[in-house]
Amino acid sequence: MKKKSKKIILVTIIVIFALGTGAILGAVTWIIRDTPDISEYKGSSEATMIYSSNGELLSKLFKENRVYVPLERIPDDLKNAIIAIEDTNFYVHHGIDYWGIVRAMVANIQQRRLAQGASTITQQLARNSFLTLEKSFYRKLQEAYLAIQFERMYTKSEILEMYLNEIFLGHSAYGVETASIQYFGKSVDQLDLAEAALIAGLPQSPNNYSPFNNPQRAVARRNVVLDRMAELDYITAEEAAEAKNEELDLDFEGRESPSQSSHYFLLYIRDQLINQFGASMVYSGGLEVHTTIDPDMQKVAEEKIQAKIDNGYLPSFSSGQSEHLQPQVSLVSLDVNSGAIRAMIGGRGTDQFNRAHQAVRQPGSAFKPFVYAAALAEGDYTTASVINDLPMLASETGRDHLSIWPRNYGDQYRGLINLDTALTHSVNVAAVKLIQDIGVKNTRALTEELGITTFTNNDGLDDHYSMALGGLNRGISPLEMTAAYSVFANQGVYNRPYSIEKIYDRHDNLIYEAQPHKRLVMSEADSYLMTSMLENVIKNGTGRRAQMDRDVAGKTGTTNEYTDAWFVGYTPQIATAVWIGEDSRRSMEYDTKTVSSGEAAQIWGEYMREISADMPVIDFQIPENIVEAAVDPYTGLKANEYAPRIDVLPFKEGTEPQETSDLHGPVETLRIDRESGLIATSNCPEDQVEERHYIEGSGIRVGPAQKTFVEVNPNKDYEDLVRGTYRIETGEPVQQIDDEYGIPRLNRNGTPRFETRPSRSCDLHEDDSASGTLRRIFDAFRGDNED
Numbered sequence: 001m002k003k004k005s006k007k008i009i010l011v012t013i014i015v016i017f018a019l020g021t022g023a024i025l026g027a028v029t030w031i032i033r034d035t036p037d038i039s040e041y042k043g044s045s046e047a048t049m050i051y052s053s054n055g056e057l058l059s060k061l062f063k064e065n066r067v068y069v070p071l072e073r074i075p076d077d078l079k080n081a082i083i084a085i086e087d088t089n090f091y092v093h094h095g096i097d098y099w100g101i102v103r104a105m106v107a108n109i110q111q112r113r114l115a116q117g118a119s120t121i122t123q124q125l126a127r128n129s130f131l132t133l134e135k136s137f138y139r140k141l142q143e144a145y146l147a148i149q150f151e152r153m154y155t156k157s158e159i160l161e162m163y164l165n166e167i168f169l170g171h172s173a174y175g176v177e178t179a180s181i182q183y184f185g186k187s188v189d190q191l192d193l194a195e196a197a198l199i200a201g202l203p204q205s206p207n208n209y210s211p212f213n214n215p216q217r218a219v220a221r222r223n224v225v226l227d228r229m230a231e232l233d234y235i236t237a238e239e240a241a242e243a244k245n246e247e248l249d250l251d252f253e254g255r256e257s258p259s260q261s262s263h264y265f266l267l268y269i270r271d272q273l274i275n276q277f278g279a280s281m282v283y284s285g286g287l288e289v290h291t292t293i294d295p296d297m298q299k300v301a302e303e304k305i306q307a308k309i310d311n312g313y314l315p316s317f318s319s320g321q322s323e324h325l326q327p328q329v330s331l332v333s334l335d336v337n338s339g340a341i342r343a344m345i346g347g348r349g350t351d352q353f354n355r356a357h358q359a360v361r362q363p364g365s366a367f368k369p370f371v372y373a374a375a376l377a378e379g380d381y382t383t384a385s386v387i388n389d390l391p392m393l394a395s396e397t398g399r400d401h402l403s404i405w406p407r408n409y410g411d412q413y414r415g416l417i418n419l420d421t422a423l424t425h426s427v428n429v430a431a432v433k434l435i436q437d438i439g440v441k442n443t444r445a446l447t448e449e450l451g452i453t454t455f456t457n458n459d460g461l462d463d464h465y466s467m468a469l470g471g472l473n474r475g476i477s478p479l480e481m482t483a484a485y486s487v488f489a490n491q492g493v494y495n496r497p498y499s500i501e502k503i504y505d506r507h508d509n510l511i512y513e514a515q516p517h518k519r520l521v522m523s524e525a526d527s528y529l530m531t532s533m534l535e536n537v538i539k540n541g542t543g544r545r546a547q548m549d550r551d552v553a554g555k556t557g558t559t560n561e562y563t564d565a566w567f568v569g570y571t572p573q574i575a576t577a578v579w580i581g582e583d584s585r586r587s588m589e590y591d592t593k594t595v596s597s598g599e600a601a602q603i604w605g606e607y608m609r610e611i612s613a614d615m616p617v618i619d620f621q622i623p624e625n626i627v628e629a630a631v632d633p634y635t636g637l638k639a640n641e642y643a644p645r646i647d648v649l650p651f652k653e654g655t656e657p658q659e660t661s662d663l664h665g666p667v668e669t670l671r672i673d674r675e676s677g678l679i680a681t682s683n684c685p686e687d688q689v690e691e692r693h694y695i696e697g698s699g700i701r702v703g704p705a706q707k708t709f710v711e712v713n714p715n716k717d718y719e720d721l722v723r724g725t726y727r728i729e730t731g732e733p734v735q736q737i738d739d740e741y742g743i744p745r746l747n748r749n750g751t752p753r754f755e756t757r758p759s760r761s762c763d764l765h766e767d768d769s770a771s772g773t774l775r776r777i778f779d780a781f782r783g784d785n786e787d
Helices: 002-034 076-086 098-111 121-130 137-153 156-166 176-184 193-200 215-231 237-244 263-277 279-284 295-310 364-378 419-424 428-438 440-449 465-469 478-489 524-540 597-612 770-786
Strands: 048-051 057-061 288-291 317-319 322-326 328-335 341-345 386-389 393-395 402-404 415-418 493-495 500-504 510-513 518-520 553-558 564-570 574-581 626-631 647-652 667-673 689-695 705-711 722-728
Touching: 048 263, 057 263, 076 121, 076 156, 076 193, 076 215, 121 137, 121 156, 156 176, 176 193, 193 215, 193 237, 215 237, 263 279, 263 288, 263 341, 263 500, 295 328, 295 341, 295 597, 328 478, 328 597, 364 419, 364 428, 364 440, 364 465, 364 478, 364 524, 364 553, 364 564, 364 597, 386 419, 386 428, 415 419, 419 428, 419 524, 419 647, 428 440, 428 465, 440 465, 478 493, 478 524, 478 553, 478 564, 478 574, 524 553, 524 626, 524 647, 553 597, 564 597, 574 597
Parallel strands: 048 288
Antiparallel strands: 048 057, 288 500, 317 322, 328 341, 328 574, 386 415, 393 402, 493 518, 500 510, 553 564, 564 574, 626 647, 667 689, 705 722
16 A cells, blocks of 8 residues: 555656646746747847948937947947946856845745846847847746847847847846946947946846936935945946046037937938838938038028028028927028038928928029020120110910010110120010020920929920029929039039938948949030129129129029019039028018018128138139130120120120121210100290100211100009110110000011111200291291192
């Protein structure tokens, strides 16, 4: 019976042991299956670092703000401090510190909760890399298993390097490099002993020991680390005491994100990176991105715009259609010779809409240079080609009358002018007459070669003459406008704008390098002729606010009802566009002021003058095949000795005028009765007699003079009639104009018809003298006899 009982007990023990062993093996198998594989572990996510053109850190893109550094760059003091306070037996255990576990278990049993842990550095690495922070025995078993696997597959140095780059150290810092920059404003290899000890004390409770949040606790924890290092002979007691006396020298700017002044540019970079590499790589791949942005130019752009907002030069209004203040403003600067983006302001805020490259707005008169460029490229036009700046009649669909279109600003008209003068003063009539002659399609074709991509099908219609005035179906972005103008500055070569120079992966391999995208769009001579005319816009025309102490060229642009205001211009080194407008495309006519291209030119000028101050002074290069000639501005021919004004203009060699103008000659002055238009007599009242000037021989009348005409529009009240003014400068031939519409009278061959010298004397006024009375009686008597 006793033997039978012993057998039963033995069998029972064996069964229990087998079941227990099976349960343990099953649990272990389950844990192994449920635990991630670390065989291809490559470390946790790293932040993508974005740098300016001079290597200044602009920003980081990350899920976890981490910058990986190799172990050899981490100072021994920091490595020793971490081991001393976190895992004294790191170099001797195999992933698990069993004596530490026993101590922790005793403490946990005594307090009846998970009060202490005994995680080694290897276990912390396993937990931070693969597991949650849940406090459970199952998670601890997984952690232990992973720690053993780490120790089996990696060396102690590799594990320590992974840990120091993985650990969370407060605020947004992951890893010792990011923490060092965040707290002390310097790289980890520059830390001294006290700073290394402070960082080493953070892993236990990063927020509790944060020197930003709790400087006294941080110092107390640092001193604990120093004492532990001295106890383990990593440092001497004297070194520990000296480090304890060191005061905190924190970099509070490190708490903030990198500069937000380039917010819109960073969005532009981010979108390109995600497009090329995907979001996962961008936010966790540890890319090193070197951009083209110049931080000094970017800062100046921000300051100049903000100053104009602060002093009220740019108004600030809340709009019910937008949460952002209006009007908005953007600025783009490009390196003329490469297309590199040097500055980008996408708005007056931090929203997601980058107006520098996403806003497509009407360019107004800033589009006119493309029409002139197309005319020069077409070959029949030169800078001296003459256009008749007097109104044209245009039919309006759905109406029974004709109207004047286009109108010049202020309804001011100049008569015969050359292309140089027309662009200088942004003459609407001249631009429209040009595009009518050279064709809308030819203008569009060249403009597309200049990099404009936003045309629609309707922009190519043959009669879409409003294109000459910037009337497009969509518009153009400031970035594309800047690149297009850069062609004029770059001897006719278009450079596609770019913003990223180089990209390295987390292992410092070069994975992207910018390749130039260049193409010849215009001849060097034509681009110089455009530059010469655009220089005059700033010297003598609408762009005076953008004047500089060096060669500069550019053009203003204001749209109807002041919805958009532009200035686009360049020096031989930098091209910049400034745009101002409301997001909702409302008029910028406010109670305090009306915003137009003048404000854009003012901002442009102040910005460009400051950023150019330290740049070498370089002149626009004149091609070898460019010659200058003195021309008559009213004929485009060589000026004769009687020309009242001479324009010295550049030409492509062989296109300069060879024929001398015979329009001008000696001038005679006559007294003319204004009422009759005939030569005044002594009978004409002096208050209606004026002196007029005529060229001897041809008898053509010349200025100075001024004529006022009225557009008759039957659909408008008399008070709404448009009065235009035709101003005739001294020596300029006076054209005959239609008194009703103000359009020029033309000869059959299309040339202007001029006013000429009267051949008769005025007979509207009677002579009241005795001899005059006898003469009238005699004339009447003779007339009666003839009947």
